Amino acid sequence: MAQIAWLGKKSPFCGNVSYGISTTEALRRRGHQVHFIHFDNPRSPERDNTSLLANDPDVSLPYLVKSQVYTIPSPGAQRELRESLERLQPDLVHASLTLSPLDFRLPELCQQLGVPLVATFHPPFDAGLRNLTAGTQQLSYQLYAPALARYDRVIVFSQLQADFLERLGVPADRLTVIPNGVDTDRWCPTTPGTLSLRHQQVRQRLGRERIVLYMGRLATEKNVEALLRAWRLVAPEGCRLVIVGDGPLRNSLMNQFNDDGILWWGHEPDQDTRVALLQCAEVFILPSLVEGLSLALLEAMASGTACVATDAGADGEVLEQGAGIVLSTQGVTTQLRTLLPVLRDQPVLTAELGRKARVRALERYTISRNIDALEQLYADLMLTSTVAA
Template sequence: MAHIAWLGKKSPFCGNVTYGLTTTHALRERGHSISFIHFDTPPGQMGRQPVEVAASGGKGRPRRLRQGAGSSSGPGAGTLRRRSRTDAPATESADPEVTLPYLVKSQVYTIPSPGAQRELRESLERLRPDLVHASLTLSPLDFRLPDLCQQLQLPLVATFHPAFDAGLRNLTAGTQQLTYQLYAPTLARFDRVIVFSELQADVLLRLGVQAERLAVIPNGVDTALWQPASGPPSAELAALQQRFAGRRVFLYMGRIATEKNVEALLKAWRLVRPAGCVLVIVGDGPLRSALQGSSEESDVVWWGYEPNLATRVALQQLAEVFLLPSLVEGLSLALLEAMASGTACVATDAGADGEVLEGGAGIVISTQGVTTQLRTLLPVLHDQPVLTAELGRRARARALERYTLENNLNTLEQLYAELVGSRTVAA
């Protein structure tokens, strides 16, 4: 087993947070030691000690790592070595949590304090991990990581999350493309960069990141947790069934922000207003108050941010249709959760979402003219419950085939083993 220093986010809630917490929890379950390093020291507390102890323990195409495949062969590369507890410094627990000071932190970006880089270096020197995995938080510190890890002789892996639309069909997509252009020279210096789809890899390839440094590892979800309801309903699902009795639920779950294009979904819904249906919007963000307005609508429920996992699962199980009208995306975890839950899915072809649903696993629409397309689709989905049931069945089958958390972790461990093994041989 390996000791991994994980750089990521724990707040505010976003897909990056979900990815980091889900992956590190599962890696711990598999016996790995995780030191979670994140920005969590507010400006007024920057003078405090940042280390706390957690309560619980080349050319051509990028390689698409086969999920579930075994580790690479060769001297020192076959498995991750088991780290003795005596390897860790006596002053630290096996799984320490390190907090770094910041000046500004949002769902999109983080501005670290001037002392954050020094504290990160000192933490890595003290922890002595086998490998550093950075779930990139769009922070100036991201650009310093290659030099820092090279100096400390630590393998460095990045997961690059920013949303994109390879077609550059709107202003939001063009803005996101600037993020890719800004990051590409730095990403070319990481040992590996994990992206979620071939389309995302193509964007980075065109920007000069070498194919051998890219690893396509799609997101994965726990398909034993996110699954269609069977047997007696959970307490959360029973409560939702009672609340929405007699109405069919169409669901959006995600941030209420410009790139998510919730405004287009609302326009289409208000034009159609399918009888007997309710649109439930789960999430929060900067546009919520403007889109919600002051008037009450009986067929639109502004749920807000839902922190309870069991309730989020129940919402996906109750929903008949999941709608994702994004202008740009990476690979939406909420979409994968809906698919695994057996919910019929409609999403734009932004990012990798169209790739996920292609071939009949859902309905794919263009990022252009979302309102017009949904205005046509909503009546069809309302009038054809047999169609939505079949789409839900196909979505679940696709999630089981390609997007399970287990396969994601198997592939991630394979990558770790390769990097740790190659560094051991080089030493």
């Protein structure tokens, strides 16, 4: 079994946080020793250095600014990271990149320590560059490409993303496509007689209407305003739109769309509640302008919820060939204005879409398949490192 130093995020909640926590938990269940290195509040002078000890699974690094999108570490963070790695002596380092200046220093640091370095590169993209947000996101790829070329392996979520990075100069033999995966035993449809107390509580709060759900950040690139505009135009009778999540646009969107048919749920930190929300939802909609591979989308699919998403990033690939409904990132409001009445009037269609989404998740996007591929990558990399030594 491998000893892994995992550099990632535990807060604030976002897809990167979900990815890091679910992946490290799965690796530990398979017997690997995982030390989670993340940015946390600086330790007080009174505390000892237990977070740097080799037997501590959690290591914290000080920071100045931390958001859902980027992190600015404190001046001493790089020194503490080096000391942590020297004490831990891991077989490899896996960085779930946090959009931090440390991302650019890791290749040199790990080379000096003689430790193989793996990255998972998350930033959303739209290879078609069909909007300003996509153009802005491409800049992050251009900025990162020279550094990613120095990592031993770079994990991306789709071949589209790999091709994009290869065109920017990242060697093809350093790129590995490993799609996100979800625990399909946890994220699953309900069955008669098995409704949990949490599910019943969530259902009571949602009311008796049919539920259309958005779950994610409330930020420009998520394009939630397009969904809200379409909902206001259609106002589907007997349905409720539930917005789960937080972000910089929350207050402005709430003020603009404080309609009776919309429930602003807010940030939901409890996973069991999020599971229940998706089980209660009939339709999940993701109107993003740019994406990587949305974990929320995969969770909705595994839950047997009918899924509608744009073709940003890898999301269109996930829903291709009938596993869901794919929209263009252009004119989302217009497309949803046409689609929402169909989804309202055709419950048989939404049920069949939910069934197909679940089948697709089981075929391609389980956490087990993800960890199998990750373990094989680790083994190959450690073998290469041993031979080179």
